[in-house]
Amino acid sequence: MALSLSSFLFAICIAPAVLADTVTFDWSIGWVRANPDGLAERPVMGINGQWPLPLLNITKGDNIVVNLHNQLGNQSTSMHFHGMYQNGTNEMDGPVGVTQCDVPPGSSFKLNFTIDQPGTYWYHSHTRGQYPDGLRGQLVVHDPENPYRGQFDAEIPLTVSDWYHAEMPGLLASFVSYKNPTGAEPVPKSALMNDTQNLTIPVEPGKTYFFRLTNIGAFAGQYFWIEGHTMQIIEVDGVYTEPAEASMIYLTAAQRYGFLVTMKTDDSANFAMMGSMDTVSLDIFQPNRDPTDLSMQDLFDVVPDTLNCNSTSWLVYNDAAPKPAALLLDEFEPFDDFTLVPQDGLKLYDHVDYSFNLDLAMNNLGDGAN
Ligand SMILES: *[C@@H]1O[C@H](CO)[C@@H](O)[C@H](O)[C@H]1NC(C)=O
Ligand SMILES: *[C@@H]1O[C@H](CO)[C@@H](O)[C@H](O)[C@H]1NC(C)=O
Ligand SMILES: *[C@@H]1O[C@H](CO)[C@@H](O)[C@H](O)[C@H]1NC(C)=O
Ligand SMILES: *[C@@H]1O[C@H](CO)[C@@H](O)[C@H](O)[C@H]1NC(C)=O
Ligand SMILES: *[C@@H]1O[C@H](CO)[C@@H](O)[C@H](O)[C@H]1NC(C)=O
Ligand SMILES: *[C@@H]1O[C@H](CO)[C@@H](O)[C@H](O)[C@H]1NC(C)=O
Ligand SMILES: *[C@@H]1O[C@H](CO)[C@@H](O)[C@H](O)[C@H]1NC(C)=O
Ligand SMILES: [Cu+2]
Helix, strand or coil: CCCCHHHHHHHHHHHHHHCCCEEEEEEEEEEEEECCCCCCCEEEEEECCECCCCCEEEECCCEEEEEEEECCCCCCECCEEECCCCCCCHHHCCCECCCECCECCCCEEEEEEECCCCEEEEEECCCCCCHHHCCEEEEEEECCCCCCCCCCCEEEEEEEEEECCCCHHHHHHHHCCCCCCCCCCCCCCEEEECCECCCEEECCCCCEEEEEEEECCCCCCEEEEECCCCEEEEEECCEEEEEEEECCEEECCCCEEEEEEECCCCCCCCEEEEEEECCECCHHHCCCCCCCCHHHHECCCCCCCCCECEEEEEEECCCCCCCCCCCCCCCCCCCCHHHCCECCCCCCCCCCCCCCCCCCCCCCCCCCCC
16 A cells, blocks of 8 residues: 555645535525514524524635525525626526526425635525525635735624515515506515624724625615724625725625724724615716606605614624614715726726617506506
C-alpha cells in the first residue's frame, strides 16, 4: 500500500480546505401554524416542522444538495435559489412550467448544484404565487475572499417582508380575475422584520456589523433605516460595490443589500431600526411621471385605516435603557442605487448600435368579456 496511515489522515484533514464541500439538506415541506404579526394565527409552509425557515449560510464553491419532500398534502411545490446563475444546471433553477415540473404532494425532488457566487440571496417556492404563504428564507454565501473581510466584527442577517393573513390560492383567484378589472394587488396586513416584529438585536459599542438585508416579501417595497446610524453599502444583489454611505435604503421585493454599520462608542441608549412598506410608487425613480395618472402612483390601491405599514426593531446596546419609539418621518429620502459603483469596475454601456422601443400596455379585461 503506497499511502501510509499518517499521510492518509493528513489528506482527510486538509481535504475541506482544498476541495469544495457538499452541503446536504433534507427538507420536508409541510404545514405549521404561525402568528408573526400577533394579529392572526394561520397555516404557513414550514421546513421540517419549523417556521420561520432556516438561514442558509454556505461557502462560495460549495455543492448544494437539497432532498425536497413535499408533505403539504394538498398543494404542489418547488424550490428556487434566487439570484443563482445555475450555469450548466438550468434544471435545478426551480421555475415551474419553465425549467421543470411541480413536485406533487407526496413526491420528492433532488436539487444538486454548485454555488460559485458570493453575497446575499434567498430561496423560495417557485410554484404559482405560493411563497408568501411562508416558503421563503434567506441564503448567505460566505466569501473567504470578501474584499471587505477584516473590516467588520460579525454579521447580522435580516429580512423584511410584507405579510398576508389569507392564504395565496384564494388571494390569487380574486387577483387574477375579471372581477378585478384594475388589476389591484392584494394589500398586505402587516410589515415584518425577520418574520416577526419588535425584534431586539444585541450590539456592542464600537463594533462594526455586516448587515445582510433581504426583502423576501411578495409585493411591497420597503424603506429601511437605523436611527442615529449610517450605513455603508458594500454589496447589492450579490455584487460588491465601492463603499457608499446611506442613511436610508429602499428594497423592492427580492432585492438585497449588504452594508456595514459601526456602532456608537457608548452604550447609553438604544436605537430604533425601521422598515416601512411603500404604499405609493417611488417618486425619485419616476421624475417625469404624470401626477394625475394614479395607476403609476399607487402600489396599494387602498390603504386601510387599520394597516400599520411599519415595523420597528431595536439595536440594543443596553438592556436597562428604554427602547425608544421610532420618530415619524414626513418624507422618505432613500439612497439612489443608480449611483452605486460595482467593485469589478464594469462600466455602464454608454452607447447602443440599435435600440428598440417596446410599448407595453396592460389590458386588465376591463369589460369582463374576455
Ligand atoms: C410590536 O409592538 C407593537 C407596539 O407595541 C404592537 O402593536 C405589536 O402587536 C407588536 N408585535 C408583535 C408581533 O408582538
Ligand atoms: C433572522 O432570522 C434568521 C433565521 O431564523 C436568524 O438566523 C438570524 O439570526 C435572525 N437575525 C436577527 C438579527 O435576529
Ligand atoms: C391545504 O391544507 C392547509 C393546512 O390544512 C390549509 O390551510 C389550506 O387551506 C389547504 N389548501 C388548499 C388549497 O386546499
Ligand atoms: C458558464 O459555464 C461555461 C462552461 O464552464 C463557461 O464557459 C461560461 O463562461 C460560463 N458562463 C458564465 C456567465 O459564467
Ligand atoms: C451531484 O451532481 C454531481 C455532478 O453531476 C455528482 O457527481 C454528484 O454525485 C451528485 N450528488 C448527489 C447527491 O446526487
Ligand atoms: C456564515 O459563516 C461564516 C463562517 O463560515 C461566518 O463568518 C459568518 O458570520 C456567517 N454568516 C452569517 C450571516 O451567519
Ligand atoms: C410609518 O412610518 C412613516 C415614516 O416614519 C410615517 O410617515 C407613517 O405615519 C407611519 N405610519 C404609521 C401607521 O405609524
Ligand atoms: Cu426569486
